[in-house]
Amino acid sequence: MNSENPDRQEHQSGVSPRLRWRKSIQVWLMKVSVLLISIFWCLAISIRFTVRDSSSVISTLIFYMSPLILLSLGAFVVFVLAWKVHWRRIAVIWLLLSILTGTWCWKTQFQNGTNANRVSKQDQSTKRVLFWNIGDRLWGLEHAINEMRHLDPDLIGLVEAGADSAEMKQFWKQTFPDHPYQVVQNGFVFLSRLPIEDTSAGRLADMGQYLKFSLQSDQSDVRAPAVFLVDIYSKVLKSRNAALKELADQASQLDQQPVLVLGDFNTPGDSVHFDPLRKNFKNSLEIAGDGYLATWPLPVPVLDLDGIWTNEFIELYHAENRWTWVSDHRPVCIEMSFTLPAEK
16 A cells, blocks of 8 residues: 655655646746737838828727837837747747837837937027926826926916916916916916917817917017917727817918917827828927827827827927826926018
């Protein structure tokens, strides 16, 4: 009669059946993960090369959920999993795909600021402009105030900035006395060192709203600049097409003066819905940007939802998305001057 301990017998025979079963389950799960991630990845890259966010709700959601940086990371994850289950050839293919999409991401989402528009020395006509969504703050409002004071912009546009009560209007006046021209309305805050001659408000096809400001130029040879402060709603199941087309139509009508479009568009910069705006405007970060373009969500941003767009009457020197832990959105800051087409 064999009186040895069963655990001792399992130890002597090698790996126990329980451990073998657990390992086989892990391998099976990794193989299933490789299959599922591969299917989603191929679908996402196909959508990016074809319809992007111009088709159905499902394809739009996949497009928004799969920015290039996540596609590169996803391909690398498949490489690791495939290597672990000894699918060597498949693993090598996914490593190459990770490198290719990573290179694509690097070339489009990371800017080095070494372009002809950037200069080392600007004159007194240079303006600094800041846009920031401060709605979901990770820290108190005083930290956002400190960041704005540090940057010392001439024009400040804020969205989701709180109530437009008399108390808040007084707060902004006391906080930024060197920006005497202020508008606090419908969650927007606009602070300016240049006089505001006119203010109007509008909606963007039930998907957003904007304020439009006409400013008094401090340059005698430049027509009155206009500023659009925009907030597109984050309704993931609704198309941004009508809202951004309406914005492009409104802004493009002002084709004889400098125009700035500041906004949280809740739409990635490579969306097809920006095509109407691109006809007459340029994304400042794509022209004179320095650093990583994604603005949301902090602390690990993957989507470039916020931006400042400019027309041909604005000369860009520098643009950047600031790193700060105050809000879940990164602030966008540019240095520019109002100019004439003949000067460009």
